[in-house]
Amino acid sequence: MKCPICGGQLKKMVEKSDVKGFEVPTEFYRCESCEEELMTEDQFRKGMDKIIELKSEVLVSSVDGDYIKLPKELAKRLKGKSIELIPGEDRIVVIPK
Numbered sequence: 001m002k003c004p005i006c007g008g009q010l011k012k013m014v015e016k017s018d019v020k021g022f023e024v025p026t027e028f029y030r031c032e033s034c035e036e037e038l039m040t041e042d043q044f045r046k047g048m049d050k051i052i053e054l055k056s057e058v059l060v061s062s063v064d065g066d067y068i069k070l071p072k073e074l075a076k077r078l079k080g081k082s083i084e085l086i087p088g089e090d091r092i093v094v095i096p097k
């Protein structure tokens with residue numbers, strides 16, 4: 001892909017951005033010459049999906065082992081995916097891989 005501004009080479013980047021206090025890994029393209037940043041529709045949708053998932057409330061019914069009960073909607077979205085749980089000071093962030 002080429003940069004729409006200067007025609008330079010676009011490089012795929014993944015950086016964590018802060019969304020409502022959550023660190024969400026966001027994929028986008030950055031131009032190597034003029035540093036213009038842009039997202040494709042797909043990247044934008046993926047980012048939004050992550051935010052929706054992160055906003056869901058997670059009910060921990062048992063932490064006795066490796067079992068955590070997830071709300072139905074979240075479980076549906078995450079079905080078949082592995083997730084990363086990142087414990088923060090006052091929250092646990094769920095990152096689908």
Ligand SMILES: [Zn+2]
Nearest residue numbers: 003006031034
């Ligand atoms: Zn450019």
